[in-house]
Amino acid sequence: MPNHQAAAWHNITQEASHSPSNPTTSSISSTAAYVSKNTSFGQWIQLGLIGAVLETIRRISLAVYTKIFNTFFVTVTLQDIHTGQDISMNMVTYWVSGWLGQFPSWSRPRDMHLGAKSISDSLVDISPESLKLEDSFTCSPSVDVPVTFWYKGHWIRAYRGTVDDKSFYYPVSTFTLCILAWNKKILNELLLEAKLKYEKSKASYQTVAVSAPNAGWRYMTRGRRPFESVVLDPGVQEYLHEDALDFMLSKNWYASKGIPFRRGYLLFGPPGTGKTSVIQALASKLDLPIFIISLTRPGMDDSSLAQLIAAIPEKAIALMEDIDVAFSHAMNRRDLGEEDEIKEPGNSTKAAEDSKPSQPSSLTSKVTLSGLLNALDGAGAQEGRLLFATTNKVSSLDPALCRPGRMDVHLELKLASKYQARKLFRLFYHPDIEAKDSDKDSAEHGDPDDLYAKAEINRHQKLSCQLSIEEVETLAERFAAAVPEREFSVAALQGYLMTYKIRPREAAVEIEEWVKKQKPRGAAKIV
Ligand SMILES: Nc1ncnc2c1ncn2[C@@H]1O[C@H](COP(=O)(O)OP(=O)(O)OP(=O)(O)O)[C@@H](O)[C@H]1O
Structure with missing residues (x-):
């Protein structure tokens, strides 16, 4: 101072x-x-x-603002399907995101987030002329870009956001809807409409979930595969369908016997014999979503596998394709510390090979056999699901994985029989099937303005008129007679018929020549 x-x-x-x-x-x-x-x-x-x-x-x-806002607005926040762990909430988000897509303002912002509409390998091969943004991708606003629209007289403000969640590597995405409404009645209506819309779209699309990098599930859709479009030997399809259906209807029976309510199917056989196709068709027939577990996905380890499998809901198909590939690299019995276990008879050379130390590679799976077995039937494993595993080399699988309780049904799909060749030919050219399928397709997937779809229907109708049922049967017999038993895969025959898509008579005549040409290629069995 x-x-x-x-x-x-x-x-x-x-x-x-x-x-x-x-x-x-x-x-x-x-x-x-x-x-x-x-x-x-x-x-x-x-x-x-x-x-x-x-x-x-x-x-x-x-x-005052919060009070007024809470009085006039109902606000709901949903966790993004890509990161959500709670499977049922994920489904709700899935409905709502599909529902939001119907409002033009949802895809209007110029600052957008682009997602694939369906699992489609063809997306990468698609030609520039046929690539349509609205057909192939989903467009939603970028994070924090608000979108407003009216629904049943209610003003709604919707936006995507992010929140930090310690259990994820990345911020978790969210959807928020602020609805101008006195009470939550409109929210119920909205959710119900979103669910119905989803159910309706499910009639023509199959829900498929693939594992996302953060050990969650990422949902997509793809077209349903008709059960009849898979050609297997007599009774095989029916057996699979009945067995799976019987399982789905036996929950109480399993509980009363104290048996875990799970069923495993191992489909094995050469490539292109329809293993994946029949699983897709079965899922469509039973209306079950497919959860694709990729054991060889980079970053997949025992804990993320367990997390993924535990998050598969009841009434679903868990699919592990080419399970032998994951095995041959990284998984063998040594992971279990069970080297003294009795080896399968006649498999000693194979076992010796398996016990050689495998070289670590960036492509190998970090999933161990014990990790896989625990995930499949450990304490955290989900009940009520069908597990399907496919392999080309069944002998390379560990007996622990194939034992009943894990893989209850072992089904071999062989190279094509004459029966299958005949059925495949019919499938391609039978007028009834053509007409029925094209009508069904146009009704289900139909976009009245899609010129390609219209042209395709016309073309199929014209083609189906060309042949009578009797003629198709005669040609199918001739085709099957020329195809040697169990030497070609159905995929190979399908590839041949594809080149004769609109020329059934030539297809039946020229098959002999094609078979002769294929054999000198050194392949006794063409897959
Ligand atoms: N039995 C079959 N019925 C109908 N189509 C089939 C059949 N087998 C193969 N195909 C056709 O061949 C192609 C490959 O079939 P799919 O992927 O089901 O074979 P896969 O046995 O799973 O082969 P991979 O072992 O190589 O995975 C598909 O286009 C499918 O339509």
């Missing part, structure tokens, strides 16, 4: 101490007088008061 101020302060306190009246009051008033005389200190106090008033106003207005 400067000297002259100190002197003044001293005088004030002196005067106050000698005052005959109330000493305290005079001391305060003297202090106040000093403060008001001292300009810089007074300004600080004024500033502080103004700040406090402004902060109070801000808080009050925020509280």
Whole structure:
């Protein structure tokens, strides 16, 4: 304090101490007088008061705004399907995101997030002319870009956001809907409509989930595969269907016997014999979603596998394709510490090969056999699911994996029989099947403005009129007679017929020549 101020302060306190009246009051008033005389200190106090008033106003207005907002708006936040762990909530988000897609404003922002509409390998091969943005991709607004629209007289503001969640490597994406409404009735209506829309689309599309990098599931759709479009030997398809259906209807029976409510199928056989196709067709027939587990996906390890499998819901198909590939690289019995286990008879050379140390590679799976077995039937494993595994080399699989309880049904799909060749030919050219399928397709997937779809229907109708049923039967017999038993895969025969798509008569005549040409290629069995 400067000297002259100190002197003044001293005088004030002196005067106050000698005052005959109330000493305290005079001391305060003297202090106040000093403060008001001292300009810089007074300004600080004024500033502080103004700040406090402004902060109070801000808080009050925020509280009023929140109160009004909560009174007039219903707000719901959903976790993004790509990162969600709760499978049923993921489904709700899936419905809602599909429902949002119907509003033009949802795909109108210029700042967009692009996603693939369906699992389609053909997406990468698609020609520039046929690539249609709206057909191949889903467009949604980027994070924090709000979109507004009206629904049943209610104004809705929707936006995507992110929240940090310690259990994920990345921020978790969210969908938020702010609905101008007095009560939650409209939210129920909205969710119901979204679910019905999803159910309707499910009639023509199959839900497929693939594992996402953060150990969650990523949902997609693809066209359903008709069960009849798979040609297997007599009774095989029917057996699979009946067995799977019987399992789905036996929950209480399993519970009463204390048997875990799970069923595993191992489909094995040469490539192109229809292993994957029959699983897809069965899933479509039983209306079950398929969860594709890729054991060789980079970054997949025992814990992420267990997490993924535990998140598969009841009434679903878990599919592990080419399970031998994961095995031959990284998984063998040594992972279990069971080297003394009895080897399969006649498999000693194979076993010796398996016990050689395998070289670590960046492509190898980090999943161990024990990790896989635990995930399949350990404490956290989900009940009520059908597990399908496919392999070309059944002998390379560990017996622990193939034992009943894990793989209850072992089914070999062989190279094509004459029966299959005949059935495949019929499938390609039978007028009834052609007409039925094209009508069904146009009804289900039909976009009335799609010129390609219209042209395709016309073309199929014309073609189907070309042949009578009797003629197709005769040609199918001729075709089957020329195809040697169990030497070609159905995929190879399908490839041949594809080149004669609109020339059934030539297809039946020229097959002999084709078979002769294929054989000298050194392949006794063409897959
Ligand atoms: N039995 C079949 N019935 C109908 N189509 C089949 C059959 N087998 C193969 N195909 C056709 O061949 C192609 C490959 O079939 P798919 O992928 O089902 O064979 P896969 O046995 O799973 O082969 P891989 O072992 O190489 O995975 C598909 O286009 C499918 O339509």
